[in-house]
Amino acid sequence: MKPTAMLQDALIDLTTRGEIVLDPFLGSxxxxxxxxxxxxxxxxxxxxxxTSMSLSDAMRRKxxxxxxxxxxxxxxxx
Numbered sequence: 001m002k003p004t005a006m007l008q009d010a011l012i013d014l015t016t017r018g019e020i021v022l023d024p025f026l027g028s029x030x031x032x033x034x035x036x037x038x039x040x041x042x043x044x045x046x047x048x049x050x051t052s053m054s055l056s057d058a059m060r061r062k063x064x065x066x067x068x069x070x071x072x073x074x075x076x077x078x
Contacts, residue, residue, distance in 0.1 A: 007034035015040055029055040 007030055011021060017039035023031040026044030028051070035042035046055065 002030040004030050004034045004037065007031055008038050011035060011038045011040055026055065027051060 011034055015021060018041065020041045020043055021031060021035045023042060023044040026032060026046035029044070032042040032044055032055070034040075
């Protein structure tokens with residue numbers, strides 16, 4: 001997990017409130033938390049289901065709101 005304070009400083013320096021921040025390797029969600037704390041919108045991608053579920057649980061507890069958690073569609077082997 002990256003320190004959110006460092007990420008918040010970077011987001012404040014490089015973006016403005018309301019802008020979208022892309023994190024293609026969301027992992028533990030440090031960028032998501034930093035974006036939320038600074039008024040940015042984070043769009044993140046995480047393929048590991050265990051990581052994305054623990055992140056979803058952590059954000060749900062923080063916000064007390066349900067989060068949309070799409071599943072990755074995989075082609076059938078037919």
